[in-house]
Amino acid sequence: MRFIDEAEIKVEAGHGGPGSISFRRETFAPRGGPDGGDGGAGGDVTFQASAQLGTLQDFRFRRSYKATAGMHGSGANKTGRDGESVTIKVPVGTTIKDSETGELLVDFSYDGETWVACKGGRGGKGNAHFVSSTHQAPKFAQPGEEGTARAIKLELKLLADVGIIGFPNAGKSTLISRISAARPKIADYEFTTLTPNLGVVQMPDLSTFVVADIPGLIEGAHRGLGLGTKFLKHIERTAVFVHLLDGTKVLEDATKPEVPNEDGTPSKSSFDLAIDGLIARYQGIRTELGLFNEALLHKPEIVVLNKLDVLESELTLVENARVALRQRIASIRGTHPAGNEPFVISAVAGTGLPELLFAVQAEILAHRARNSAPVKVALPDDENIRVARQ
Helix, strand or coil: CCCCCEEEEEEECCCCCCCCCCECCECCECCCCECCCCCCCCCCEEEEEECCCCCCHHHCCCCEEECCCCCCCECCCECCCCCCCEEEEEECCEEEEECCCCCEEEECCCCCCEEEEECCCCCCCCHHHHCCCCCCCCCCCCCCCCCCEEEEEEEECCCCCEEEECCCCCCHHHHHHHHCCCCCCCCCCCCCCCCCEEEEEECCCCCEEEEEECCCCCCCHHHCCCCCCCCHHHHCCCCEEEEEEECHHHHHHHCCCCCCCCCCCCCCCHHHHHHHHHHHHHHHHHHHHHHHCHHHHHCCEEEEEECHHHCCCCHHHHHHHHHHHHHHHHHHHCCCCCCCCCEECECCCCECHHHHHHHHHHHHHHHHHHCCCEEEEECCCCCCEEEEEC
C-alpha cells in the first residue's frame, strides 16, 4: 500500500429541512388551525481519530464528503427527519488545516478523539410556530438554514517517541528491524527506504516505545534533493533522535595512504580526515533539520556509530574515533555528550544494542516527565488549589 500522508478534501454539512405550511382539516375539528411541523436538522461532518489507520490512503480517490439534508416538516406538527451525519476516520497524528488560510484547526493526538468540521443547518420552523392573537392563520414557514462547508488540508505526522535519522545507507532500516518487529526493505544501496517505517520496541521491564525510521535525508534536502523535506514533518513529534553514522566510512578513510599537500607540507592524517568526513555528514543532517525547523536542533539526540562488525579487528581505531567524535560533537552542540555517547554498535550483529536502548528509554522518560501536564485539583474547602501531576 502506498504511503499517503497529505490530502486536500472538501466537506459540507447538510442543509436544514424547510418548515411546513399546513392547516388542520378534520371533520371533528371545524375550526382547526395551522399545524405545520418543523424541518429536520442537516447532518454534521465529523472527523474521528482511529488507531487502526496508518495512512491517508482513503482520501486518495475520494475528495468530497457531504452530509444529507434534513427532511421538510409536515402537517399534524410532525417534525422532519434529521439528515444523516458523516463521520470521517483519520489516523491518530493527523492535523487539519484550513486550505485557504493555513490555520491549524485540530491536531488529533489520541484514539477516538472527535472534531465537528461542519455543523448541519437548523431546520426551519413550521407555520404553527407563528400563530398569534393577531395572526391566527399564518401562511408562511421558515426555510431551513444552509449547512456550513469548507476546504481543508489533512496532514499526517507519525506519532513516534524516537526518530532514527542519518544519511541513506547508514543502517537505519537494519536497526529498526533488529529492535522491533518492523520488517522494512533492506539493501546495499542508497534510498532503499522510500517511506517511514514504524516499530514498537519492548524493553525488559515490558514498557514499550515507538521508533520511526525517517528516510531520504541528505544535504540539500530542504531544496528538494533526495526525497526533499517530504518526511521531515514526521520527526517533529519525537522525543529523541538517534543519529546514525556509517562506521564503514571510518575504516575506508582512515586506511587511505596519506598524500602531502601540493606545497609539500604534511597533510592531515588519514584518521583526522576520516573524522572530518563523519562530522561533515553529521553536520549536514543537522543543517537540514535546522533549515526545516530550528526547534529540531534543540531536541535530545543520541549519536551512534554503526556497522561495528566491519571494525572488530580495529578496536583501537574504534575507540580513538569515538573519543574524537565526542569532542567534535561537543563543539557543534555546545554541550558535552553525556554517558557513553557516541555509542558504537552493529545493527546487523546486535552488538551494543541493549546499552543504546536503555539510553534511549531514559531520554523518553525524561521527556515525558518534562511534558506531563499539571492538573489543578480543588481541596475540600475549595479555598486553596494545589497542583498535581498526572
